[in-house]
Amino acid sequence: MSKTYSISELASEFDLTTRSIRFYEDQELLHPTRRGQTRVYSSKDRVRLKLTIRGKRLGFSLAEIRELFELWDETRSGSKKQLYLMLSKIGERRAALDQQMKDITMVQLELESAEIRCRQALEELLEKEPQEKQDEEERAGSTDKASAASSATMH
Amino acid sequence: MSKTYSISELASEFDLTTRSIRFYEDQELLHPTRRGQTRVYSSKDRVRLKLTIRGKRLGFSLAEIRELFELWDETRSGSKKQLYLMLSKIGERRAALDQQMKDITMVQLELESAEIRCRQALEELLEKEPQEKQDEEERAGSTDKASAASSATMH
DNA sequence: AAACAAGTTTACGTTAACGTAAAGCTATAG
DNA sequence: CTATAGCTTTACGTTAACGTAAACTTGTTT
Numbered sequence: 001m002s003k004t005y006s007i008s009e010l011a012s013e014f015d016l017t018t019r020s021i022r023f024y025e026d027q028e029l030l031h032p033t034r035r036g037q038t039r040v041y042s043s044k045d046r047v048r049l050k051l052t053i054r055g056k057r058l059g060f061s062l063a064e065i066r067e068l069f070e071l072w073d074e075t076r077s078g079s080k081k082q083l084y085l086m087l088s089k090i091g092e093r094r095a096a097l098d099q100q101m102k103d104i105t106m107v108q109l110e111l112e113s114a115e116i117r118c119r120q121a122l123e124e125l126l127e128k129e130p131q132e133k134q135d136e137e138e139r140a141g142s143t144d145k146a147s148a149a150s151s152a153t154m155h
Numbered sequence: 156m157s158k159t160y161s162i163s164e165l166a167s168e169f170d171l172t173t174r175s176i177r178f179y180e181d182q183e184l185l186h187p188t189r190r191g192q193t194r195v196y197s198s199k200d201r202v203r204l205k206l207t208i209r210g211k212r213l214g215f216s217l218a219e220i221r222e223l224f225e226l227w228d229e230t231r232s233g234s235k236k237q238l239y240l241m242l243s244k245i246g247e248r249r250a251a252l253d254q255q256m257k258d259i260t261m262v263q264l265e266l267e268s269a270e271i272r273c274r275q276a277l278e279e280l281l282e283k284e285p286q287e288k289q290d291e292e293e294r295a296g297s298t299d300k301a302s303a304a305s306s307a308t309m310h
Numbered sequence: 311a312a313a314c315a316a317g318t319t320t321a322c323g324t325t326a327a328c329g330t331a332a333a334g335c336t337a338t339a340g
Numbered sequence: 341c342t343a344t345a346g347c348t349t350t351a352c353g354t355t356a357a358c359g360t361a362a363a364c365t366t367g368t369t370t
Contacts, residue, residue, distance in 0.1 A: 006346090006347090007346095007347075008346075008347085017328080017329080018346095018347085019328065019329070019330085020327080020328065020329095022348090022349095023327070023328060027327090036335095036336080036347095037335075037336090037347075037348060037349095038336095038346090038347060038348080039347085039348090051262075051265075054258045054261060054262060055262070056327095057214070057254065057255060057258050058214065058255065058258050058259060058262065059212070059213065059214035061326075061327090062326080062327075063326090071269070072269055075269065075272050075273055075276055076276065078273075078276065079280075080277065080280050080281075083273055083276055083277045083280070084277075086269075086273050087270065087273050087274070087277075090266050090269055090270050090273065091270075093262075093266055094263065094266050094267075094270075097259050097262060097263055097266070099212065100212060100213065100255075100259055101256070101259055103209045103212050103213050104213060104252050104255055104256055104259075106209060107206075107209060107210070107213065107248075107252060108249065108252055110206075111223075111245050111248055111249050111252070112249075114223075114226065114227055114230065114241075114245055115242065115245050115246075115249075117230050118230055118233075118238055118241050118242050118245065119242070121230055121231065121233060121238055122235065122238045122239075122242075125234075125235050125238070126235075161316085161317090162316090162317075163316070163317085172358085172359080173316095173317085174358065174359065174360085175357080175358065175359095177318090177319095178357070178358060182357090191317095191365095191366080192317075192318060192319095192365075192366085193316085193317060193318080193366090194317085194318090211357095216356070216357090217356080217357075218356090
């Protein structure tokens, strides 16, 4: 018997509400068993939850994610026609992801140039008005969440 | 005077409904001028529309896209505080896109292995039942849209 | 003049993905 | 024993991003 999880374990691990997890079950993305009336999640369920979250971040709808899960499950038992259908579905998805890769690259470039423009505007401001009360180094690594996020890409 | 566009020109070029385009204006993503009561779109509007579509494909909400547009516009005139805010917002976005890149890579890998599994299952089926009525080559390049999409990733 | 095309505003309807109570079961701690 | 914590179902509410329909203006073609 491999490991199992409660709904709140999964919720806190992936930072979801239990409501969402139950909703995903309702949409047939997860299939927990029951002990009494309580849901028991397998490690397969956990993997699916992780994949679901990834899919969502990529803009997939829950229905699309479910479709992919079903395709995967039926790969073993599919008929010839089924298998051809799966291949084409998979191809569609892969093509869409290729497109997304390109999109991301484009937007990254634009954000990069926006950042550069921003830094230049800042430099100009700081040249005209160089009086600083605080330690100037503190600008580079400040304390709030926002700069923490931005620091992920600064270098 | 650079080129202008009508709403239906843009709609057909980007395969949107005019409803959507007007909605985007309502959300302040576009700012067409008017000739009489009719909307006239500049090439800047056209660029923004293209960016909007890209953003949507990446799962950005219209509000987020609008925010990015505003940041870009205010880069020239921003105060110091504004500029720091922009930099952190841009950083957030770039980090999110980095994450998406990773997500895509993971999902691509999974789709790839699903495709392989699929092809193997097919081979096994075709070995057991090798009687074909049609030309066997036709399987490789069939006619429907789905396989056209999949062919985009087949090498 | 009549009708057609392309545009407009106004406003109600729809779907996805949950949020948010409300009300009830069940085991364990005090 | 009760009360607290964690789970459950049921069900109505909410937001985003449009769809869809109705009723109107404006210009152009027949």
